[in-house]
Amino acid sequence: MSASPTYSPPKAVAAEKSGAVVCAVCSSSQSAGEAAANLYVCLACGAHARISAHERIRQLADPGTFKVWDVGLEGSDRLGFFDTRAYVDRLDEARIRQHLPDAILSGAAQIGAIPVGLAAFDFGFLGGSLSTAVGERLARAIEASAEARMPFVCVTSSGGARMQEGVFSLMQMAKTVAALHGLAERHLPFISVLADPTMGGSIASFAALGDVILAEPKAMIGFTGARVITQATYEQLPAGFQTSEFHHARGLIDQVVDRRELRPVLTQLLRVLSAPAGDIEQSAA
Amino acid sequence: MTGVEGDGSATAQEMASAWAQVEGARHPDRPYSLDLIARCLDDFIELHGDRQGGDDAAVVIGLAKLEGRRLAVVANQKGRTLEERGRRNFGMAHPEGYRKAQRLFALAGRLQLPVISFIDTPGAYPGVAAEERGQAWAIAQTLEAQLALPTPYLAVVIGEGGSGGALATLLADSVLVLEHAFLSVASPEAAAAILFRDAGRKQSAAAALHLEVSNLLKWGIADEIVPEPPGGAHTDWDGTAALLRPRLVAKLEQLVAEGVGPVRRRERYRRLDGLFQA
Numbered sequence: 068m069s070a071s072p073t074y075s076p077p078k079a080v081a082a083e084k085s086g087a088v089v090c091a092v093c094s095s096s097q098s099a100g101e102a103a104a105n106l107y108v109c110l111a112c113g114a115h116a117r118i119s120a121h122e123r124i125r126q127l128a129d130p131g132t133f134k135v136w137d138v139g140l141e142g143s144d145r146l147g148f149f150d151t152r153a154y155v156d157r158l159d160e161a162r163i164r165q166h167l168p169d170a171i172l173s174g175a176a177q178i179g180a181i182p183v184g185l186a187a188f189d190f191g192f193l194g195g196s197l198s199t200a201v202g203e204r205l206a207r208a209i210e211a212s213a214e215a216r217m218p219f220v221c222v223t224s225s226g227g228a229r230m231q232e233g234v235f236s237l238m239q240m241a242k243t244v245a246a247l248h249g250l251a252e253r254h255l256p257f258i259s260v261l262a263d264p265t266m267g268g269s270i271a272s273f274a275a276l277g278d279v280i281l282a283e284p285k286a287m288i289g290f291t292g293a294r295v296i297t298q299a300t301y302e303q304l305p306a307g308f309q310t311s312e313f314h315h316a317r318g319l320i321d322q323v324v325d326r327r328e329l330r331p332v333l334t335q336l337l338r339v340l341s342a343p344a345g346d347i348e349q350s351a352a
Numbered sequence: 353m354t355g356v357e358g359d360g361s362a363t364a365q366e367m368a369s370a371w372a373q374v375e376g377a378r379h380p381d382r383p384y385s386l387d388l389i390a391r392c393l394d395d396f397i398e399l400h401g402d403r404q405g406g407d408d409a410a411v412v413i414g415l416a417k418l419e420g421r422r423l424a425v426v427a428n429q430k431g432r433t434l435e436e437r438g439r440r441n442f443g444m445a446h447p448e449g450y451r452k453a454q455r456l457f458a459l460a461g462r463l464q465l466p467v468i469s470f471i472d473t474p475g476a477y478p479g480v481a482a483e484e485r486g487q488a489w490a491i492a493q494t495l496e497a498q499l500a501l502p503t504p505y506l507a508v509v510i511g512e513g514g515s516g517g518a519l520a521t522l523l524a525d526s527v528l529v530l531e532h533a534f535l536s537v538a539s540p541e542a543a544a545a546i547l548f549r550d551a552g553r554k555q556s557a558a559a560a561l562h563l564e565v566s567n568l569l570k571w572g573i574a575d576e577i578v579p580e581p582p583g584g585a586h587t588d589w590d591g592t593a594a595l596l597r598p599r600l601v602a603k604l605e606q607l608v609a610e611g612v613g614p615v616r617r618r619e620r621y622r623r624l625d626g627l628f629q630a
């Protein structure tokens with residue numbers, strides 16, 4: 068694990084701040100400054116736009132506290148994969164466009180002055196899919212948090228497995244779940260935040276195993292996507308199928324939290340979960 | 353870092369070889385889990401239910417003996433007749449099936465029974481009810497239940513090993529794969545729909561995913577390929593079991609002797625892809 072002493076958000080975040088922002092749901096337009104100030108939640112309809120990993124860190128970490136982990140850790144094209152294009156080309160393009168080595172950014176940070184391990188998925192990087200490098204970066208972030216006796220917070224936005232890495236991608240589900248044990252055995256909390264979308268192998272592994280699970284409003288969350296279900300079964304989909312609210316109503320998510328409340332809610336959770344000296348964690352035999 | 357193992361689009365030969373793997377695993381006359389359990393294990397007794405209100409027939413659990421050793425068994429089960437296919441949902445489990453597997457892992461831990469799993473599923477069931485009842489949560493919890501199992505654990509992929517649904521009973525200390533079985537991140541049809549926006553290009557997807565069984569061994573995901581009788585398992589169930597049973601006995605002996613458990617199992621799956629060994 069390598070931690071850089073300083074972290075300055077790359078131009079990707081600045082790029083998000085330039086130009087007008089048009090809501091994908093209601094098409095209302097906001098100035099770049101307004102959109103950024105409102106954390107990319109539509110002022111007209113409240114839709115939560117997908118945001119980059121860099122922007123997510125900017126929104127959640129106390130300013131100046133984020134120290135990125137595993138800067139240079141990148142994956143490779145193990146299968147020599149070629150669909151309509153070479154996977155290596157897709158990877159290179161995504162790295163440049165998203166200013167990330169792969170679809171996740173992780174590091175040490177403070178939220179409300181409480182030290183945490185913090186990871187954020189980047190949906191713009193090949194759909195936030197779970198590659199070997201993403202699995203490895205996530206596992207290392209979990210382990211680094213456990214090592215430093217810090218709670219771990221992960222904001223997931225991921226379509227699931229990365230097809231181009233075949234069965235290696237599938238095995239990242241096992242890898243990340245195996246790593247989470249390091250937090251459990253030290254009695255440290257894992258707070259899983261589900262953003263739009265959290266699907267397939269990501270929700271069927273680490274993301275569903277949070278001690279506390281939060282989700283942004285109207286995020287799509289589920290194992291199999293609605294389109295595939297309809298094609299496979301011809302079933303009618305109930306209203307609000309696979310939204311955060313749908314899962315919350317069924318006891319699968321603790322709270323649906325507006326993005327503008329996410330930092331305060333996380334701060335409160337972390338404060339409540341912080342172990343004072345001499346509490347049961349230390350005194351347990 | 354392993355080198356590139358191919359490049360460009362698949363050749364006709366690569367497509368044929370990868371697709372043969374899929375067709376072999378899906379052959380309608382192939383022995384299913386209960387067929388092999390009956391022929392490989394002794395005194396199998398089926399148990400029922402997840403103890404939370406459901407009993408998913410796509411997953412079978414039970415107790416058995418092998419060479420005098422007590423065992424717990426968990427298996428995906430496909431149906432043979434039209435009625436049974438419906439009842440067993442083509443081997444595709446709902447959350448109740450994964451919770452049934454979790455019950456089996458808990459029982460095995462409590463009674464100190466080694467576990468053998470038989471994997472033969474296209475994947476988790478893609479339906480509304482499954483999602484409503486927490487399909488993803490059930491699978492995730494089953495992954496952890498496997499890693500936490502305190503006793504030796506052996507998995508055998510006997511047919512289709514599809515996606516997260518297969519992973520729910522795959523995370524063993526040792527993984528055997530029958531010669532004409534396969535393990536894949538998604539069904540070739542689903543992969544083709546995602547990659548080419550055309551489910552019909554399933555043969556190209558199978559080739560691009562390198563579904564040939566030998567790769568699982570090379571990549572360290574499987575520990576042993578178990579040969580099938582000439583012509584494949586579907587031509588000779590007894591012969592298939594006769595080849596499989598001694599491998600189950602030997603592997604289980606080895607795992608029991610090694611005293612495997614959650615520490616080693618977690619380490620195996622943490623390091624599995626063999627990458628990033630700094």
Ligand SMILES: [Zn+2]
Pocket residue numbers: 090091092093094095109110111112113114
């Ligand atoms: Zn809007």
